[in-house]
Amino acid sequence: MRMIDIIEKKKKGEVLSREEISFFVTGYTKGEIPDYQASAFTMAVLFQGLNKEETAILTDCMMHSGDVIDLSAIEGVKVDKHSTGGVGDKTSLVLGPLVASCGAKVAKMSGRGLGHTGGTLDKLESIRGMSVSLSREAFIEQVSRDGIAIIGQTGDLVPADKKLYALRDVTATVDSIPLIASSIMSKKLASGSDTILLDVKFGSGAFMKTLEDAVTLASAMVEIGKSLGRDTRAVITDMDQPLGFAVGNIVEVKEAVETLRGRGPKDLEELCVSLGAIMLDQAGIEHDPDKAKALLRQKIANGEAYAKLKAMVRAQGGDTSQLDDPSRFTDVAGAQAVYAPKTGYIHAIEALTVGEVAMHLGAGRATKEDTIDMAAGVVLHKKIGDFVKEGDVLATVYTNKEEISPIIDMFTRAFVIRDGAAKQNPLIYTVIE
Numbered sequence: 462m463r464m465i466d467i468i469e470k471k472k473k474g475e476v477l478s479r480e481e482i483s484f485f486v487t488g489y490t491k492g493e494i495p496d497y498q499a500s501a502f503t504m505a506v507l508f509q510g511l512n513k514e515e516t517a518i519l520t521d522c523m524m525h526s527g528d529v530i531d532l533s534a535i536e537g538v539k540v541d542k543h544s545t546g547g548v549g550d551k552t553s554l555v556l557g558p559l560v561a562s563c564g565a566k567v568a569k570m571s572g573r574g575l576g577h578t579g580g581t582l583d584k585l586e587s588i589r590g591m592s593v594s595l596s597r598e599a600f601i602e603q604v605s606r607d608g609i610a611i612i613g614q615t616g617d618l619v620p621a622d623k624k625l626y627a628l629r630d631v632t633a634t635v636d637s638i639p640l641i642a643s644s645i646m647s648k649k650l651a652s653g654s655d656t657i658l659l660d661v662k663f664g665s666g667a668f669m670k671t672l673e674d675a676v677t678l679a680s681a682m683v684e685i686g687k688s689l690g691r692d693t694r695a696v697i698t699d700m701d702q703p704l705g706f707a708v709g710n711i712v713e714v715k716e717a718v719e720t721l722r723g724r725g726p727k728d729l730e731e732l733c734v735s736l737g738a739i740m741l742d743q744a745g746i747e748h749d750p751d752k753a754k755a756l757l758r759q760k761i762a763n764g765e766a767y768a769k770l771k772a773m774v775r776a777q778g779g780d781t782s783q784l785d786d787p788s789r790f791t792d793v794a795g796a797q798a799v800y801a802p803k804t805g806y807i808h809a810i811e812a813l814t815v816g817e818v819a820m821h822l823g824a825g826r827a828t829k830e831d832t833i834d835m836a837a838g839v840v841l842h843k844k845i846g847d848f849v850k851e852g853d854v855l856a857t858v859y860t861n862k863e864e865i866s867p868i869i870d871m872f873t874r875a876f877v878i879r880d881g882a883a884k885q886n887p888l889i890y891t892v893i894e
């Protein structure tokens with residue numbers, strides 16, 4: 462078999478066989494197929510697409526290009542959820558402990574933030590002492606005992622995707638639905654959970670800008686999961702404004718704690734309860750959505766969900782006294798208010814800009830090598846639909862940087878203020894099963 466023939470075939474829009482797809486994935490991972498042929502291939506895929514079967518085969522081959530985690534030693538249904546990335550998206554910090562407090566097993570591998578989106582690992586590491594690298598044995602033991610662990614990738618998971626994603630990033634071939642879907646799903650499938658819930662966000666702060674694209678991506682991922690025998694569902698959710706009020710690391714951990722204690726922002730709580738109800742159905746714990754939501758709310762009200770977060774943080778070496786008393790977060794940054802430039806209703810809060818503002822304040826990384834200022838970030842005081850008077854405080858920014866007036870200007874422009882009441886977007890658009 463020759464790579465040039467496979468490229469030629471895809472260039473003409475023909476369907477590839479399992480052997481051909483496997484030849485590409487194995488050869489590229491081992492370094493036997495050069496980058497120039499892999500980039501020609503991904504460009505051919507970008508233009509000609511892959512059918513459902515080809516996409517599932519590509520995912521399967523990528524998933525098996527490295528370690529596949531075996532979680533069978535943990536009793537019960539292991540549930541996982543993945544967000545395609547958003548601004549202020551601290552859902553995993555709330556949802557993980559919440560469903561674990563209902564009896565689901567959460568053995569989660571998360572990632573770090575890059576660009577305008579934050580990462581769960583960075584947020585967790587803003588808690589003093591918290592470790593996100595556990596041995597495979599410690600990970601399994603903790604999930605069996607506490608019901609939850611959230612760590613960074615262990616072992617050599619999906620090396621094919623590491624190479625291919627880096628190549629796509631520099632060859633303008635990221636935005637191909639079958640390539641995105643197989644990239645995300647190969648990693649989720651390799652990390653071993655029995656069920657997968659995908660939170661596919663769309664809007665200004667998301668990877669997918671339109672509802673149509675989000676539905677197409679979600680459907681492709683659900684198809685892959687199903688054809689590879691995993692209970693996979695997707696929820697399409699709004700990312701036209703940040704989720705909750707906080708964007709950063711310490712500020713998001715504080716907001717997650719508040720939410721688990723029943724005092725968080727309504728949108729974040731609603732999203733976590735809705736996603737949680739689907740996960741409890743997947744876990745076989747409660748199939749009736751209303752009863753599942755009631756159970757989740759009960760776990761927030763009776764403190765069990767928050768106790769789960771603390772159990773996880775304690776087990777991973779973190780200082781739980783910071784969670785009980787947020788003034789114990791000793792990393793502090795200077796605070797500055799952002800004021801409304803005019804009177805009116807807030808019609809939009811450009812999530813992408815807010816994410817970039819947080820990154821420029823020090824809360825995120827422009828490149829993988831950048832270090833993060835855990836205390837930096839923003840806290841909104843207003844959301845879409847709120848009425849503001851000129852001079853009202855729209856948000857507070859936290860930073861250790863000195864010259865931030867251009868960042869404040871950029872942030873102020875993210876708020877679209879107009880006369881007349883604003884339309885509220887639904888938080889959840891649709892569920893794809």
Ligand code: URA
Binds near residue numbers: 640642
């Ligand atoms: N996220 C991924 O993990 N892969 C992609 O291809 C795009 C976004």
